[in-house]
Amino acid sequence: MESLPSTVLQIILQHLLYDEHTACPTNRLDFWCLALTCKSLLNLASKKFGAHHHDRDNSLAPCILWGADKAFKHQDGGLPHSITHLVLGDKYNQPIIKGALPQSLLILTFGNEFNQMIAPDTLPDSITRLTFGVQPSTPPNLQILIYGINGSLFNQPLQSGSLPRSLRDLSLGDMYSHAISPGLLPNSMTRLALGRHFDRKLDDRALPHSLISLELGQNYHHAASLPSTIPALESLVLYECNASNIQKLPPVTSLKIWHDLSSAITLPDTLTWLTLPHMYNNPNFSTQLAHIRSLAVLEFGNSFDQPINPGSLPSSLTSIHLGYQFNHMIIHGTLPSSLKSLEFSDRFNxxxxxxxxxxxxxxxxxxxxxxxxxxxxxxxxxxxxxxxxxxxxxxxxxxxxxxxxxxxxxxxxxxxxxxxxxxxxxxxxxxxxxxxxxxxxxxxxxxxRNLLADSPEPVVISEMAIAQSHIQWMLSHVPSVITFQVNIQLGLFGNMSFQYLLRRIDQSHALWISRACPSTRQRFIILSG
Missing domain, CATH: 3.40.50 (Rossmann fold)
Incomplete structure (x- = not known):
């Protein structure tokens, strides 16, 4: 490990801590344990995680939550050079000054009340994921762009060329209502999600042929003429008001309908994943599913409460989710022999x-x-x-x-x-x-080897008090356990829940970190004198 170049060590850090495809609750524990075996990696970790964003010194913190409604100046120490994640709280509504954001920034999130124009070249080219409420001048290597989620007010018309050619994922929030013209979306797009107020008919020419996933909002009333010339389209999501007048569904492999589904609609026989609507309670559901030979995942909505008889489910199913209202006895021969995952909802007893x-x-x-x-x-x-x-x-x-x-x-x-x-x-x-x-x-x-303990009631204790009492007791009395995940509700913070991760190093020491922020400082707990 000591002979590995710093570039390789950076890749190891990136893979364990920031790769969404390998995300795991214990990845950060794995990273720290690995760092303890390699001085070079430990030095890198110390630089990356030497401070927490709640600490007085945040000059090396990679993740910062900026909750105040005041401007920051990078050159004056407002933001460190090393940060990769920046979350601006809901109350933040200050102009972003050119040069204020460091070139190390990968993920930038604006709060719901941010409503300032962003001048060209204000956002660093390093950003790969951006969430905010007004139209920005977007960096050229932007990969994921999310407009207006969580109630933000973004409703500015997008101009041709305003989206980078590398953009893959675009979510337009609830307030967005402008037409999407041909040439606006780059050919690299694979996912498009349209919000609650979008009700403009989609032109086939406006959607790139690379599109894999399409999500239409609650008030989209043009589902009767869904685009049919998207060869790569695999996933389609329809909401409340747009499923009742569908004439024909495209040959997708994944279909989610959230409100209701007419019994007259023929579902595509290409489906491998089907999420039925919340209001769906058709006693003849097996008739609508009989022709789908390759269906693997079936999710019933919350209103479904019909008895399921032997032979009524496709034999190809590997996963079934039964909704909130379902409360019927399952009899022999009902569930297919290929089933691997079964989930009952709240009312099943x-x-x-x-x-x-x-x-x-x-x-x-x-x-x-x-x-x-x-x-x-x-x-x-x-x-x-x-x-x-x-x-x-x-x-x-x-x-x-x-x-x-x-x-x-x-x-x-x-x-x-x-x-x-x-x-x-x-x-x-x-x-x-x-x-x-x-x-x-x-x-x-x-x-x-792994133990997760929840605290269902608030406990008014500090982090170190937890470490020195309950957790120390548990570490001492369950010596076989290697990894602990502990959810604690601290009474001092209302009903906020905090999760801590622990990894036993040996019979005398354990590593302790918080999952609240990637920049949390690690601590060691001594189990015996």
Whole structure:
């Protein structure tokens, strides 16, 4: 590691911490542990993460939340040279001065009330993701541009040539209502999302042939004539007012309709992913799905509450999500033998008999109201992951044989109050999530390597008090656990929840960091004198 050039070390840092394709809650712990084995990487880490944005000295912080409504001056120390992420709070509404933003900046986010013109060359060319509410002069290598999300007021007409040729992703917010003319969108575009107030008919010539995903807002009333000349289009999202008058859907592989779906509409037989509308409750749903031979993912909306009979679901399904209202018993032969993931929503509270769940199932999620006893044999031996919601009412005790010997991941809700006795958790388990207070009632198998503890009620304690009391106790009493994720609601901050990550280094030391910001300073906890 010591012989690697600094460029390679920078790539390692970028891959672990900022790559959206490899994002993982424990990536930063992995990075710090790796840095401890290499002096060069540790020096780089110290420069990158030497200060937190809440600390007095933020000269090296890569992530900054600027909450005040006052201008900053880069040359006067307002922003450090090393930052890669800058979030300007909702109250920020100051002009951006040329030279104020450093060339290291990758991601810039403006708050909802920002409404200032941005002069040419004000934004650094290094920016790859930009979120804001008014039309800017965009950097030439911009890759992701999001206008007007989260209630911002952007409604300025876009001009031809104002978007960079490298732009891939454009989301126009709720207020945007201007026509999109041919030549406005660059040929590099792969995703376009139009907001609530957009109701201009889309010209086929205005949409680039490279477009893969198209999202139409709630008030788009021209869905009857959807563009049909986009050869690469794979994903289509339709909202409330635009699905009732559809004549023909393009041959997409992913379709999401959020309000209602007429039984007269023929769904494309090319679909592999289908999200049915919230209001959809058609008792003849199997008729609309029968011709789709390759459907893999099926998500029912919240209003769906029809019994599902054997043979009514496509045999190709690998994932099923049942909506909020669904509360019917599942009988033998209902679920396809290819099913790998099954998710019940909040109202489901039916007994699951042994043999009902297929032997192919690897992930099962139960809803808020489920509180039926799971008999030994009800869960298939193929199951790897079992999740109960954060506020699940499930409080049934686990006995030996309830959980299959294949299970690796178990998430229990904050209301679970039963002691977990020896032998109830299988030796295959490597990840466990449970309430903070319940960690005292658990007999953990030696296989556990990851533990996530939630605090459902606010606790008025400081970070270091947490480290020196509860976390130190847990580290000492569950020696097999390597990685901890701890969610704490601090009473001093209202209902705000903070997540901390810990990694055991050895039997005497643990690494402690916060997930709140990438620039959080790491700390070490000493477990024994």
């Amino acid at each position: 039916q007994c699951i008999a042994p043999g009902v769940l297929p032997m192919s199932l690897t992930k099962l999620t139960m809803g808020f109201l489920f509180e039926q006893t799971l008999e030994p044999g009800a869960l298939p031996s193929s199951l790897l992951e079992l999740r109960f919601g954060t506020y699940s009412k499930y409080r049934q005790p686990f006995v030996a044989g309830t959980l299959p010997p294949s299970l690796k991941h178990l998430s229990l809700g904050s209301n679970y109050s039963e002691p977990i006795v020896s032998g109830a958790l299988p030796d295959s388990l490597t990840y466990l999530k449970l309430s903070w207070q319940r960690t005292f009632l658990v007999c953990l198998p030696a296989s556990i």
